[in-house]
Amino acid sequence: MPQTHRLLFTIRDAIKKKGLGYVIKRGIYVWPLMVYFKLLGSKKSFLFQGTSYNYFHDVINNTWSNERSVEIPIVMEIVNKNKNKKILEVGNVLSNYFSIPHDIVDKYEVDEMVINQDIVDYNSTEKYDLIISISTFEHIGWDETPRDDTKIPRAIENLRRLAKLGGMIVITLPIGYNSILDKLLKEGMVNFTKQYYLKRISKANEWKEASWQEVENMKFGVPYTGANGLLIGFIYQ
Helix, strand or coil, X not given: CCHHHXXXXXXXXXXXXXXXXXXXXXXXXXXXXXXXXXXXXXXXXXXXXXXXXXXXXXXXXXXXXXXXXXXXXXXXXXXXXXXXXXXXXXXXXXXXXXXXXXXXXXXXXXXXXXXXXXXXXXXCCCCEEEEEEECCHHHCCCCCCCCCCCHHHHHHHHHXXXXXXXXXXXXXXXXXXXXXXXXXXXXXXXXXXXXEEEEECCCCCCEEEXXXXXXXXXXXXXXXXXXXXXXXXXXXX
16 A cells, blocks of 8 residues: 555544544644654665565554564564465454454454454354464453463463464564563473564664574663564464
């Protein structure tokens, strides 16, 4: 989609989801920056596993200033390659930016296209070719009352059950947000068939691929806003 059309889609969708007052208020402070980032800044790119991706800049959740700028292009390329297959998204993220036909499970976010169930308990009569989750698993059990430190491994186990034989699960996780998750990763209690890492390297929200040793002790929100280290995990059934 051309950048000007994408910008108009963003404005229209923001009005629908957030209201006209939100868009006007944001417009005073943010839209001038967004015009720059969409028309010029989007030409900047980063490398992940030998592929060049354009940073994703959008006003919803200020993706031009946080980890969404790299998570979304990586995951959307995978979604586009599997668009004719059965897909499940855990956490309502992509529908904020694109027209999404696939199933979405989100325990808390109410929307007509969202299934409001806990992913630990979610069941489906039909298994999925692809399951994706963008910066959602760090909240499972952690940002809930009462807190439950056992939920993340149980949620991943349920995803394995929901995925078809030969299917794929892709999960992005910010390092440093959830100390229990970080501990599980370090101890190998949460692991993936393959896992890769990205590290934020500048105030301008530039990222580069890194090793586990470079990101494992990174802080969330320090030195830059949001995640400073990301894990992108793949599970092959």
